[in-house]
Amino acid sequence: MSQVIQIFMSGLAEGCIYALVALGFVLIYKATEMVNFAQGDLMMLGAFVGYFLIVGLGANYWIALVGAVVIMAVFSYALDVFVLRRVIGQPQFAVVMLTIGLGFVFRAAASMIWGANPLAFVTPFTDGTTSIGGAPIPDVSLSIVAGTAVLCGLLFALFQYTPVGVAMQAASQNQLAAYYMGIPVKRIFALIWAISGGVAAVAGILLAPLTLIDTSIGFLGLKAFAAAVLGGFGSIPGALAGGIAIGLIEQFSGVYLMDGFKDIAAYVVLLLVLFVRPQGLFGAAARKRV
Amino acid sequence: MREPLLRLSNVETFYGPIRAIRGVSLDVHQGTIVAVLGANGAGKTTILKTISGVMDPLKGAVVFEGREIQGEDPDRIARAGIAHVPEGRETFPYLTVRQNLLMGAYARRDRAAVPGDLEMVYGYIPRLRDLSQRVAGSMSGGEQQMLAIGRALMSRPRLLLLDEPSLGLSPRLVGEVFELIRRLNGETGLTILVVEQNAGTALATCHFGFVLELGRIVMEDTCENLMAKDDIKEFYLGMKDEGVREGRRWKRRKTWR
Incomplete structure (x- = not known):
């Protein structure tokens, strides 16, 4: 029993990271209909910025967390203003290539600044454990789950109860009408990029004690992309559920199935779900009415 | 003239x-x-x-x-x-009627006058008050047209x-x-x-x-x-x-x- 709890918690923690990255995908896609393949690499940069603040400047973990979120939010805002806004209206293909290219640039830049060797920083959660149901659970896993929950709560409140959040929803649902209302749509989209960058930074810093930080952790974005598709691309609850589902499936199949299944199980499930529900778990089929 | x-x-x-x-x-x-x-x-x-x-x-x-x-x-x-009520109404389909109306006032500087204008719109189109918590996409075409006009009025x-x-x-x-x-x-x-x-x-x-x-x-x-x-x-x-x-x-x- 305690083993099941342990596997469940580590799957949940892993899944929360996928969920946060998938959330970044979905936020940007819903607003601008762009798929940002550099989302995983934004997470990577967020982790490195956290490393820089904690190890390089000796900042307190919590201050570094907030600092990294702010830095990544500003960075993503600028990324939209100076780069991505220019490809709006170009073929989807151009956007895909551009964001994949940005991913390469980010990885190259990170390895130039911080080197190619894996790095680590100490967090308040490193090495601690808490007992749940008789099973020792690493504090790192708990911190990831709690951090994800808090962040989702904050985002929910932002989107539901603040005028700028409702305007973000409005601009995502009907861009033209938002323009007619005098909503500054371009700035709203840049703010959504900023939120995605901030979420990526949180994901990177929460993930850091679980793995080491190196330039390749951004490839986790591929599994997060699968999570977003599983949930129905364009659905925020779907992204969260899809991420957690993939995290759990991976951990359980890694323990109970043969070697090698861990890496493919998530995709097998994704394929099966898409056979049955092509729009994903939470997606609505044919939403656009003419 | x-x-x-x-x-x-x-x-x-x-x-x-x-x-x-x-x-x-x-x-x-x-x-x-x-x-x-x-x-x-x-x-x-x-x-x-x-x-x-x-x-x-x-x-x-x-x-x-x-x-x-x-x-x-x-x-x-x-x-x-200038407020534009576009062809085909173009409401925000997943926002409530009230949220749609408030979006109409998004760009205004005089936030204090907004509640009064909301009442004014409800006064002209009483049905919107009854439907204020409904999601706009679930309403009929006529209701959405009224909503679109009301939303435009919110910008004064x-x-x-x-x-x-x-x-x-x-x-x-x-x-x-x-x-x-x-x-x-x-x-x-x-x-x-x-x-x-x-x-x-x-x-x-x-x-x-x-x-x-x-x-x-x-x-x-x-x-x-x-x-x-x-x-x-x-x-x-x-x-x-x-x-x-x-x-x-x-x-x-x-x-x-």
Whole structure:
């Protein structure tokens, strides 16, 4: 029993990271209909910025967390203003290539600044454990789950109860009408990029004690992309559920199935779900009415 | 005569290589309801989009309250006091009615006046109060049209642009929408520019009318005079003295050709 709890918690923690990255995908896609393949690499940069603040400047973990979120939010805002806004209206293909290219640039830049060797920083959660149901659970896993929950709560409140959040929803649902209302749509989209960058930074810093930080952790974005598709691309609850589902499936199949299944199980499930529900778990089929 | 609230002079707007409006000039005076009539593809919607900045004219000027606004971003024009109720209503489908209305007031500086205006909109369209927690996408076409108008009112516009408010509505609802237009104009003095295919209802409501054909204004007059014209009766109101439609249709030419 305690083993099941342990596997469940580590799957949940892993899944929360996928969920946060998938959330970044979905936020940007819903607003601008762009798929940002550099989302995983934004997470990577967020982790490195956290490393820089904690190890390089000796900042307190919590201050570094907030600092990294702010830095990544500003960075993503600028990324939209100076780069991505220019490809709006170009073929989807151009956007895909551009964001994949940005991913390469980010990885190259990170390895130039911080080197190619894996790095680590100490967090308040490193090495601690808490007992749940008789099973020792690493504090790192708990911190990831709690951090994800808090962040989702904050985002929910932002989107539901603040005028700028409702305007973000409005601009995502009907861009033209938002323009007619005098909503500054371009700035709203840049703010959504900023939120995605901030979420990526949180994901990177929460993930850091679980793995080491190196330039390749951004490839986790591929599994997060699968999570977003599983949930129905364009659905925020779907992204969260899809991420957690993939995290759990991976951990359980890694323990109970043969070697090698861990890496493919998530995709097998994704394929099966898409056979049955092509729009994903939470997606609505044919939403656009003419 | 006083300066008009809105003046288009010789505006030409293109969809790619296609010239959708070809030198349109029209004046909208303070406190009037002005109708632009015309068939599909005449360029009615393009005129409104050019005014609200969604499309930029290649030539000509759009002057609102004495200031040239052509080529500005639509959100700036909206903040300058022009509210556009687009064709097909374009509500925010997953927001509630109340949230939709508040979005109409998003760009306003005087936040304190917003609750009062919300009451004003509920006063004019009581059904929106009953539906205030409903998600807009789940409502009927007529309710959404009313919502779109109410949302535009929330910006306290000095000029309201209405694009085909009767589109897809039953005759009873069309009557309700135009009754609302008449009341808004009569009670608040709001200036309204409405674009319609439904010429009969529009002419009965408006003060002044323009007839648009293939991107040109072919006739302009008070609505009373327009209604009395034979061309309008035949081609826009479908009223004819004789039943032999086909035969005459081809012989008779519109006087402006």
